[in-house]
Amino acid sequence: MATTVDDCRQALHDLAAKLDANAEARGKLDLDRTLACRITDLGAAFHGRITGGRLVDIADGDDPKAKIALVTTGDNLLALVRGELDITRALAARQISIKANPFDLLKLRKLL
Template identity: 30%
Template sequence: MASVEECRAAIGKVSDRISQVDESRRRKHIMDRTVSVTVSDLATVFDMRLDMAGLVGITDRPVDPAAKRAQVRITVSSDDLVELAEDRLDFAKALLSGRIKLDASLGDMMRLRKLL
């Protein structure tokens, strides 16, 4: 099981990868969105925003069902989050196999699919 710090570093890697995508492609596929990543085995939620700079304003908190819901919500284990960030796990395959749960509008899912 990965630690909270390793998960934060993994999210940072994903953010770096997003910021390295060609600016015209980012403009086409990124809309300012609130994002939460629930790390199920750590009972921790990372809240952030997705914008042209990547994932910004990353904070962590304990799971709280009463908390305000993000526009894009991802649930994943700590190890899978680290594997995703290191490109050892394919996002689409993990989603289809149930290793990742994604809760977002259809439009957001389509834009994210094209970006990642």
């Protein structure tokens, strides 16, 4: 299946909705960071902000100064959001890359 930029945009909005629905159950997460999502095979990027266990302000375009950067292909992003791709295995297999401060990575694990 050929993934499009619109598919990736929708996947990020779906992820934001899932995080929003689960934010109260997880409790407030002490993390307020900018996020960039770079889709390598489509040459596209999105950015937003993770705050209080939620993903907000999703917009098109890269944020080179983002504190957290997710780099992957469109197909892997969709599989990750749908729960078909385990993030730990995907990181180990280099299907995705997350560039972040090690302490932020530990906090991110609580979200996923």
